[in-house]
Structure formats: C-alpha cells, structure tokens
Amino acid sequence: DTEVTQTPKHLVMGMTNKKSLKCEQHMGHRAMYWYKQKAKKPPELMFVYSYEKLSINESVPSRFSPECPNSSLLNLHLHALQPEDSALYLCASSQDHPSNYYGYTFGSGTRLTVV
Amino acid sequence: AQSVTQLDSQVPVFEEAPVELRCNYSSSVSVYLFWYVQYPNQGLQLLLKYLSGSTLVKGINGFEAEFNKSQTSFHLRKPSVHISDTAEYFCAVRGGNEKLTFGTGTRLTIIP
Numbered sequence: 209d210t211e212v213t214q215t216p217k218h219l220v221m222g223m224t225n226k227k228s229l230k231c232e233q234h235m236g237h238r239a240m241y242w243y244k245q246k247a248k249k250p251p252e253l254m255f256v257y258s259y260e261k262l263s264i265n266e267s268v269p270s271r272f273s274p275e276c277p278n279s280s281l282l283n284l285h286l287h288a289l290q291p292e293d294s295a296l297y298l299c300a301s302s303q304d305h306p307s308n309y310y311g312y313t314f315g316s317g318t319r320l321t322v323v
Numbered sequence: 324a325q326s327v328t329q330l331d332s333q334v335p336v337f338e339e340a341p342v343e344l345r346c347n348y349s350s351s352v353s354v355y356l357f358w359y360v361q362y363p364n365q366g367l368q369l370l371l372k373y374l375s376g377s378t379l380v381k382g383i384n385g386f387e388a389e390f391n392k393s394q395t396s397f398h399l400r401k402p403s404v405h406i407s408d409t410a411e412y413f414c415a416v417r418g419g420n421e422k423l424t425f426g427t428g429t430r431l432t433i434i435p
Contacts, residue, residue: 214366250413250425251367264422298366311357312423314366 212315214299220321223289229318231282231299239263240282241312242274243298251298257282258304289322296320325350325418329426336404337434344399344429346388346414354418356397358388361411361428370412373397384408409433 212233221227231240239258243251256264257276271293273285282299296319300312328347336342348354355374359367371382378390388399397414414426 212366248428250428253422256422300367311355311369311372312367314359314368316366319364 212299212301212313214297214315214318216318217316218319218321220323221286221289222323223291225289226285226287228286229284229297229299229320231284231315232280233301233313234280235301235313236279237301237303237313238279239302239304240276241300241302242282242284243300243314245296245298245317247295255284286320289320291322294321325354325416325421325424327414327416327424327426329414329429331429332427333430333432335432335434338406339403341402342400342404342408342431344412344414344431346397346399346426348395348397348414348416350416350418350421352419352421354416356388356390357415357417357423358382358386358397358399359413359415359425360384361413363410367413370399404431404433406433406435 215230241256242254244254245251253266254268255274260276271288275283296317298317299315302312326349330345357372358370360370361367370386371380371388373380373390381387386401388397390397412429415423417423
C-alpha cells in the first residue's frame, strides 16, 4: 500500500459546526503532515507530527485541532470555522522528519467549504 | 532560510512540443529538490527528486530535471508533451532540517 487516504473528499459545514478530517497511511511512515491549499496557491504547512507527537504548529488558529491517535492515522478537528477557511486540506506522510530523504506522499485532499 | 522561485505562472505549449518549467532556489545548506504535479481537484504527486549523485534526474511520465548547483536551478523538462500533462507543477526544496518549501506553481496548459 503506497497511498495516503483522506476522507471525506468533500465537506460543507456551517460556521457553528464541528467536523473532522481523517487521514490514513499504511506505509510505515512515522511523520505526517497537514497542509492547507487555497485556489491557485501552493500548499501551506499547518502541522507536523513526528512519531505521533506534534512537532510543528505553524501558528494555526485554535479552531483547527490536530490529533494523531496512532502511527497510521491523523485527524484534523474543525470547530467554529470561518468562510476564509474554505480550501483544499491535504494530508501527507514521509518516512521520517526532519530526516526526510524520500519526499512526501500526499493524499488527494478534502475540499472544505465553510458556509 | 530557503526559498523557491518559479518565474512562470503559466506556460502554454502545443501538443507534442517540448517544454521546460523553470525553478530556482536559494539555501544556505545542501538541498533536496522535488517536482510535484497536481491534476485538477487532486492532491500532489511526486514527479521526481534530486537527493545526491547524478545531476540529471528522470521521473515518471517522461519528465526529467537537471540540478545545476552553480545556477541554483532545477528545471523540469519533457521532450514531447501530451494533453494529459495539463496540470499545476510545483517545485519544492528542503535543506538541512528545514521544512519542505514550495514554489508558487506553474500552470502547464497543452494546446491541441
């Protein structure tokens, strides 16, 4: 299995809703990442988990809450989002961090729309 | 600190013509360099990477790139493009213990 699987593929939520994005990989990678990508822009790093511990938080607002229950799973909990948070949310994994020799494997993303 | 510059935001190319997408980087340490492709409504797929060794790197879908340390460049090339190559292409750099840094992307449009 050489994939990163993200669910759901599309999500529409209201500003008062609570929802979660899920990411799963079975490649034995020990680093996992959340990126946010706005239209026609490159991905922006949000969080890095290394060996299931939060390694990097790129000053992301607290309405985004990451969780890494085990080495294969990564969640992003969403609460009280704003319309400007609408974007493509990408999950990625790599063998290690920061000794990332092999590059990242990205999932297909969750297209989030906040209404 | 490190950075990546993709000077061309859009590149239109006729089908079966060659293409070069330009990427320049800056870093104070040795770097790893990557090209990713993003098809519409999809995630990023790794095309190729330079880690060390031969400066000419071959990737998937007939793409190749050449690492030029003196010019701090890592341009992506394909000798003959196909309609299916229409996508956004991102150059990325990682040096030392830095995080992966992406360029702003180049939209490749293939004209039939």
